[in-house]
Amino acid sequence: xxxxxxxxxxxxxxxxxxxxxxxxxxxxxxxxxxxxxxxxxxxxxxxxxxxxxxxxxxxxxxxxxxxxxxxxxxxxxxxxxxxxxxxxxxxxxxxxxxxxxxxxxxxxxxxxxxxxxxxxxxxxxxxxxxxxxxxxxxxxxxxxxxxxxxxxxxxxxxxxxxxxxxxxxxxxxxxxxxxxxxxxxxxxxxxxxxxxxxxxxxxxxxxxxxxxxxxxxxxxxxxxxxxxxxxxxxxxxxxxxxxxxxxxxxxxxxxxxxxxxxxxxxxxxxxxxxx
Amino acid sequence: xxxxxxxxxxxxxxxxxxxxxxxxxxxxxxxxxxxxxxxxxxxxxxxxxxxxxxxxxxxxxxxxxxxxxxxxxxxxxxxxxxxxxxxxxxxxxxxxxxxxxxxxxxxxxxxxxxxxxxxxxxxxxxxxxxxxxxxxxxxxxxxxxxxxxxxxxxxxxxxxxxxxxxxxxxxxxxxxxxxxxxxxxxxxxxxxxxxxxxxxxxxxxxxxxxxxxxxxxxxxxxxxxxxxxxxxxxxxxxxxxxxxxxxxxxxxxxxxxxxxxxxxxxxxxxxxxxxxxxxxxxxxxxxxxxxxxxxxxxxxxxxxxxxxxxxxxxxxxxxxxxxxxxxxxxxxxxxxxxxxxxxxxxxxxxxxxxxxxxxxxxxxxxxxxxxxxxxxxx
Ligand SMILES: Cc1ncc(C[n+]2csc(CCOP(=O)(O)OP(=O)(O)O)c2C)c(N)n1
Ligand code: SF4
Numbered sequence: 212x213x214x215x216x217x218x219x220x221x222x223x224x225x226x227x228x229x230x231x232x233x234x235x236x237x238x239x240x241x242x243x244x245x246x247x248x249x250x251x252x253x254x255x256x257x258x259x260x261x262x263x264x265x266x267x268x269x270x271x272x273x274x275x276x277x278x279x280x281x282x283x284x285x286x287x288x289x290x291x292x293x294x295x296x297x298x299x300x301x302x303x304x305x306x307x308x309x310x311x312x313x314x315x316x317x318x319x320x321x322x323x324x325x326x327x328x329x330x331x332x333x334x335x336x337x338x339x340x341x342x343x344x345x346x347x348x349x350x351x352x353x354x355x356x357x358x359x360x361x362x363x364x365x366x367x368x369x370x371x372x373x374x375x376x377x378x379x380x381x382x383x384x385x386x387x388x389x390x391x392x393x394x395x396x397x398x399x400x401x402x403x404x405x406x407x408x409x410x411x412x413x414x415x416x417x418x419x420x421x422x423x424x425x426x427x428x429x430x431x432x433x434x435x436x437x438x439x440x441x442x443x444x445x446x447x448x449x450x451x452x453x454x455x456x457x458x459x460x461x462x463x464x465x466x467x468x469x470x471x472x473x474x475x476x477x478x479x480x481x482x483x484x485x486x
Numbered sequence: 487x488x489x490x491x492x493x494x495x496x497x498x499x500x501x502x503x504x505x506x507x508x509x510x511x512x513x514x515x516x517x518x519x520x521x522x523x524x525x526x527x528x529x530x531x532x533x534x535x536x537x538x539x540x541x542x543x544x545x546x547x548x549x550x551x552x553x554x555x556x557x558x559x560x561x562x563x564x565x566x567x568x569x570x571x572x573x574x575x576x577x578x579x580x581x582x583x584x585x586x587x588x589x590x591x592x593x594x595x596x597x598x599x600x601x602x603x604x605x606x607x608x609x610x611x612x613x614x615x616x617x618x619x620x621x622x623x624x625x626x627x628x629x630x631x632x633x634x635x636x637x638x639x640x641x642x643x644x645x646x647x648x649x650x651x652x653x654x655x656x657x658x659x660x661x662x663x664x665x666x667x668x669x670x671x672x673x674x675x676x677x678x679x680x681x682x683x684x685x686x687x688x689x690x691x692x693x694x695x696x697x698x699x700x701x702x703x704x705x706x707x708x709x710x711x712x713x714x715x716x717x718x719x720x721x722x723x724x725x726x727x728x729x730x731x732x733x734x735x736x737x738x739x740x741x742x743x744x745x746x747x748x749x750x751x752x753x754x755x756x757x758x759x760x761x762x763x764x765x766x767x768x769x770x771x772x773x774x775x776x777x778x779x780x781x782x783x784x785x786x787x788x789x790x791x792x793x794x795x796x797x798x799x800x801x802x803x804x805x806x807x808x809x810x811x812x813x814x815x816x817x818x819x820x821x822x823x824x825x826x827x828x829x830x831x832x833x834x835x836x837x838x839x840x841x842x843x844x845x846x847x848x849x850x851x852x853x854x855x856x857x858x859x860x861x862x863x864x
Contacts, residue, residue, distance in 0.1 A: 224714075227725065256712070257708065257709075257710040257712065258708055260707050260708070272714070273714055273716070273725060273726065276712060277712055278707040278708065278711075278712055278713070279712075279713075279714045279715070280554075280557065280707075280714075280715045280716075281714070281715065281716035281717065281718070281726075282550065282577075282580065282717065283550070283576055283577055283580050283717055286546060286547070286550045286576075286577065289542060289543075289546065289547035289548075289550030289551050289554075290550045290551065290553060290554040290557075291554060292514075292540065292542070292547070292550075292551050292554065293512070293514055293540075293550065293551030293552060293553060293554020293555040293556075293557075293558070293562070294554035294555070294557060294558045294707060295554075295558075296512075296514075296538050296540055296551070296554075296555065297511075297512050297538060297554065297555040297556075297557075297558035297559065297560045297562075298558040298559060298560075298706070298707065298708050300708060301558065301707060301708050318543050318544065318547075319543065319547055322542075322543040322547070475533075475538060475540075478533045479533045479536055479537075479538070481533075482533055482534040482535075482536075483534075483535075483536045
């Protein structure tokens with residue numbers, strides 16, 4: 212593992228720090244996880260491209276010293292698809308919030324997964340719209356409060372991982388900001404998968420979700436993450452009643468399947484490679 | 487010249503051929519009538535020249551991917567029609583502020599809403615100008631023949647690359663679906679402009695938004711410049727800033743790069759404007775009916791001049807003003823209920839009467855209708 216200062220120097224725009232996330236926000240942990248994964252894998256930084264939509268989480272690329280693109284709300288994957296297809300040599304990473312990825316960007320998410328285009332998407336899931344001040348998102352639990360759900364949220368939640376899997380993602384994993392090391396490993400595996408990968412990083416927003424739903428301060432929210440999650444491998448050995456209400460973390464999908472850009476290139480090659 | 491390269495071609499096809507001649511290597515879009523052939527032919531032709539085509543899940547995504555393709559270094563285009571053009575506006579605004587060159591083709595159809603999918607109209611003229619939120623300059627070109635579609639598509643790419651901006655190519659269904667015999671120019675006779683890129687020495691402090699240049703140099707992702715692009719107001723390095731001064735400098739450069747180069751951007755044709763009693767202003771497919779009516783009117787001794795705007799935006803203000811001083815009347819003929827008309831009226835009303843020959847029922851304006859209008863005025 213790289214020591215923090217080296218990690219910072221190698222991967223961050225030092226003159227853009229400190230970041231503007233609230234104290235106790237979980238997003239920084241996921242951003243660090245991405246940097247650690249890139250560092251561990253030894254990628255050529257000139258070839259890494261990090262693309263985001265709009266939201267607190269989507270501010271991450273501005274801090275990271277790569278080719279970075281901060282797009283429109285929900286559209287990061289569509290921009291990323293253009294970048295990746297135009298230059299498949301780039302290692303393309305999309306950073307997105309739960310609202311960004313599954314509400315306004317839901318359509319782009321399912322289609323990027325369906326194509327199995329080689330993009331790694333990291334969803335920072337804090338179960339709320341942070342940037343706009345605490346409105347409910349597609350992952351806000353049923354009955355929880357948001358500024359636009361003052362009497363409890365009537366919507367049901369998306370399970371982002373199952374959504375991605377159903378749509379065709381070839382790597383899917385979930386981690387949390389409490390289980391930072393495991394999350395980092397999942398991001399590494401996602402980056403190594405040749406195809407569409409999604410890692411859900413369960414994050415915390417003590418400022419809005421936490422306060423509104425009486426989840427305590429950042430530390431209490433972290434403890435809560437620890438107590439309400441179960442590793443997939445552990446869960447496999449437990450009886451159903453012990454798993455009730457628990458969030459399963461770990462790797463759900465990791466399979467090899469033809470990748471979109473490579474498939475397209477076979478067609479290009481047919482015409483451009485004379486034999 | 488002997489070996490003339492003559493081809494019978496549809497407008498939408500000429501657009502793709504022009505784009506390929508200009509160096510298009512990337513197309514992302516979503517099918518919509520009457521623009522669909524542009525996507526279909528691009529899908530067929532691009533891989534053969536080492537380019538890429540992708541059909542995205544909707545027009546929003548098509549526009550986003552087009553911007554992505556351009557940022558990764560390829561000349562990129564998308565094509566759509568009214569309803570899709572509306573969807574693209576969000577990311578068009580993004581490309582305007584982030585100065586990403588690309589070509590957006592809009593083969594206009596009857597609106598509003600899904601309107602008249604297979605009927606001609608020129609109903610998106612104002613959408614091209616004001617479709618996005620916020621201020622930015624717009625370059626929009628509109629051809630009135632198949633050869634002109636070929637030429638203006640090349641011109642659209644050249645202007646996009648030269649000024650680092652999206653450029654609109656506004657076809658109407660008449661032109662998009664019409665077939666004409668055209669002579670394809672020899673590639674060596676075509677002038678191609680490629681974006682100005684920074685050199686190695688600029689890597690350490692590359693300013694993707696250098697305000698000391700009218701049009702900053704543009705690096706592609708992956709070439710080692712590692713710059714940041716955002717749709718927020720940004721400083722010279724591309725990082726978000728909400729400082730009013732920074733915004734003002736950026737906005738005035740973006741507006742200025744077009745406004746200061748009108749000579750280079752404005753294209754129009756004039757017929758019989760030396761000696762005229764009446765001027766008809768028109769563009770796109772409508773020009774064809776205007777021209778045949780005017781020839782007819784000339785034969786019966788009426789002195790009618792014609793101004794054909796090829797550059798719709800920026801508006802050819804100076805020339806229209808000059809011409810408005812020479813006549814008592816200007817007729818604006820267009821397949822909508824008066825979009826360009828208001829712009830002409832704004833410029834010319836102090837000098838002459840301006841009237842509209844507008845139509846929005848899905849049928850093109852006929853020469854007979856133009857003649858009737860001429861007789862009303864003269
Ligand atoms: C088209 C559009 N609609 C709405 C917004 C306002 N908006 C900005 S961020 C955001 C939600 C962000 O929530 P999420 O994606 O969950 O990220 P977080 O801020 O919680 O990290 C919204 C609705 C916008 N910028 N653009
Ligand atoms: S509002 Fe919430 S998600 Fe946004 S920075 Fe603050 S704590 Fe983080």
